[in-house]
């Protein structure tokens with residue numbers, strides 16, 4: 344089973360942007376378990392800008408500073424994954440929208456990722472922030488993860504975040520918000536309802552998660568949105584054990 348797992352900035356960085364080692368360790372332990380149990384895992388990890396802020400104490404004032412911080416943070420991010428996955432070769436893949444749209448570059452990216460999987464390595468993907476200017480940006484890693492899932496014909500897309508799924512209203516402000524465990528179709532209404540909400544350093548929010556789920560859905564790939572901090576979240580999801588999360592059906596299932 345081929346699975347793309349997206350890890351958001353808020354899942355591995357604290358509010359100050361610093362990479363939280365215990366969180367990386369928690370997720371890395373589960374990645375190792377998945378790789379050792381025959382799952383082909385591709386990780387799409389945010390956190391480069393956050394880790395760069397954490398390392399330098401600088402806050403970006405414009406896109407160039409954000410890109411420079413991502414360059415610093417990306418190295419730290421990869422170090423953290425490799426340190427917590429001592430028995431697995433962790434491979435860095437940096438992509439731009441152009442890479443995914445240009446036929447030859449798309450083919451090359453897909454071939455590289457598939458070869459890494461065949462070798463039992465763990466591809467860790469992020470947007471190539473250095474070259475990705477506003478007009479050519481994918482922009483958020485939820486969308487990047489959906490595109491990668493499509494690129495490698497994944498069987499499942501898992502979006503790990505700081506929320507345990509979709510709610511009828513924002514649960515932080517509406518105490519009666521109800522959790523939604525299953526979504527057949529991502530509708531325009533859902534997208535419009537969830538247009539705000541984002542963390543301090545990440546780019547996404549519920550809106551981009553819905554967009555990603557809709558993209559994956561069209562490619563026949565189901566998506567799960569779950570809380571990265573739930574103990575053993577990946578194991579539970581991959582083994583089909585009950586877990587509070589939102590499951591977005593793929594188009595054939597819907």
Ligand code: GLU
Pocket residue numbers: 351352388389390391392393413469470472482483484485544545546547
């Ligand atoms: N590429 C950005 C980073 O690694 C994250 C984009 C996002 O959070 O969606 O910091």
